[in-house]
Amino acid sequence: MSTQAATAAARRSKLTAEREAELYDAVICLLREGGYDSVTMEGVAARTKCGKATLYRQWGTKPRLVTAALGRSRCALFTGIDTGSLVGDLREAARTAASHRERDTELMEAVSQAYIQHPDLRAAxxxxVIEPEVAALxxxxxxxxxxxxxxxxxxxxxxxAPCFMGMLRVERLFEERFADAxxxxxxxxxxLLPALGATAPAEPEAEASTPHRPEV
Structure with a gap:
């Protein structure tokens, strides 16, 4: 381990997992209440009764703190999906994304404008958050x-990957068109599948039910 990595690890060890979770929860609450601009190191410190110097020592910058909080609040959606076929993989990715739609989209919308305006947040x-999902797809x-x-x-x-991730973003803008999961x-x-030249298997037709007749 490098000297720099060892120093960073030593700094992180000063905070318990419970304390980190408390700090991250405060960041998420501030994001939900007022977006990225409402999150300040001073505000997080005041809400959690934590020294501002501790926040800077632990995360260095506000973008790093916000990104760490977002990373903790969401699970990696697509990592680990492997059904054995492309159709199965993409359909499972769609199902997983839909199941997390409300929670994740709300938070990403809270930082969307800042994502454009702040290169350091964008890089973090x-x-x-973004590259692991793209890599999985x-x-x-x-x-x-x-x-x-x-x-x-x-x-x-x-x-x-760009289209899939983009669809997750624009779905909320067209709720009247994409109302359900x-x-x-x-x-x-x-x-996606037609563009890739892959054919989705036909859905099995429901068998017509026939009344049961007892044997005589």
Missing amino acids: LRET DAMLKRAVERGEIAADNPAIDFV SAMRTFVDAV
Whole structure:
């Protein structure tokens, strides 16, 4: 371990997991109440009765603190998804995203404007929140190529992760059009899979029920 990493680890060890969670909860509350601009080191320190110097020593900057709090408040959506097929992977990703839709979208909207205006926040969020999700989606596509499900030179491959992540953002802007959680599944089946040249299996038809006749 480098001297710098050892020093950082020593600093982190001064805060218990419970204390870190309390600080992160305060950041999330401030984000929900007033967005990114409402979060200040002074405000977090006052709300948690923590020394401001401790916050700077632990996280260095406000963007790092906010990003760490966002990272703790959400689980990695797509990491670990591997159903054995591209159709299964993308549909599971859609299901998972839909199940976390309200909670995650609200928080990301709270920092969306700041994401554009503050390069340091943008870099921190990309590193800790966005890039792991994009990497997981790209891994699904790489496995699909290796299995021969899609062509390696299909230009649509490079657009899947941006489109998927973008759909999660714009869904809230078109609530009258995408009112329920099935929108992401439809997006996968009607947009992504055709663009990739992959065919979704037909849904099994419900068997017609026939009245049971007792034997005589």
